Amino acid sequence: MLLDSLESNKNLNDRVYDIAIIGLGPAGSTFARLLDKNFSVIAFDKKSDDENSSFKKPCGGLLAEDAQKCFSKFGLTLPLNVLVDPQIFCVKTIDIKTTLTKYYQRFYMNLDRHKFDIWLKSLIPEHIKIENNVVCTKVEKENDIYKIFIQKGENKLEYKAKYIIGADGAASIVRKTIYPNKKLTSYLSIQQWFEDKHKKPFYSCIFDPEVTDCYSWGLSKNGKFIFGGAFPIKNGREKFELLKEKVKPYGFQLENPIKTEACLVLRPANPFEFCCGEKNAFLIGEAAGFISPSSLEGMSYAFESAYILSEIFNKKKFFLNYEYKKSTIPIKIKLATKLLKNPFMYNPILRAIVMKSSFQSIEIISELSE
Secondary structure, three states: OHHHHHHHHHHHHHOEEEEEEEOOOHHHHHHHHHOOOOOOEEEEOOOOOOOOOOOOOOOOOEEOHHHHHHHHHHOOOOOHHHEOOOOOOEEEEEEOOOOEEEEEEOOOEEEOHHHHHHHHHHOOOOOOEEEOOOEEEEEEEEOOEEEEEEEEOOEEEEEEEEEEEEOOOOOOHHHHHHOOOOOOOEEEEEEEEEEOOOOOOOEEEEEOOOOOOOOEEEEEEOOEEEEEEEEOOOOHHHHHHHHHHHOHHHOOOOOOOOEEEEEEEEOOOOHHHOOOOOOOEEEOHHHHOOOOOOOOOOHHHHHHHHHHHHHHHHOOOOOHHHHHHHHOHHHHHHHHHHHHHHHHHHOHHHHHHHHHHOOOEEOOHHHHHO
């Protein structure tokens, strides 16, 4: 038995996979699903099959229109169990500084984010080896091979691959390895879950420059209410608690939180913050900085960048890093145009002008009749 164990560890350390994927969120799962079956692939994910003990991505769980378009291109249909009640078709926008409130039509799909991620993972072909419930602690490049160090419970494992894909989100260890001195604009995303005691379910978007130069949200979901926001990393928790007090006059019921979640979120401040990778290492989704600076929506860019990179690998192109950088130019341009939209959302004066003009806003009939 001891000899068998030693031989198994030796094989594990000696085998070199073609591709290693760090993270199986929307970006990593999509890339793995679309890869040619002739590649040998190892993938690592924090999540496990046990929903009670599994890591869960802190997220409002809304599928935006651009992400829905990607699903259409992929020919995918959502299973009913990932959808939650209610499906809401407008957002209540609140500007606390000016006390303005407006409604805008939106076409988000309300999801259970964890079930959505697990479903995406279930689409990955069986020939891809997946290590669940693990944390990637370090990545090293040795000659032409990447060494990936993994913590699984009390066990420390080491894997090797020719190419490494960073699909590990805002705090990407792959990005930190490739670009150790690169600083991306980051916020602390905090949200709490409550029993939903509001008379009607709703989705809200809240602006208050006193607490953050980004935005906050409230969302009804399966009898619960999620309240959260993206705050400066310094004093973020204090800012969050301050905002909870400031929204109470607007009817928010935020007593006795069930749970609190927090994670790092990127918000690119300029096009130079996008990073695609180099030296046979690649970044997709939020790890590359591909996230909307106006809405913080990232799933559509996760799908797009994963598809682009899978096509480059499948077509066996030369100069893979160069091809990926070139092929993601449309994503970068699209995100750069979102930066132009920012002042109209986040500059208090311009935002007030837009809201007072009622441009693209809608009137809620039930509220008019009350």
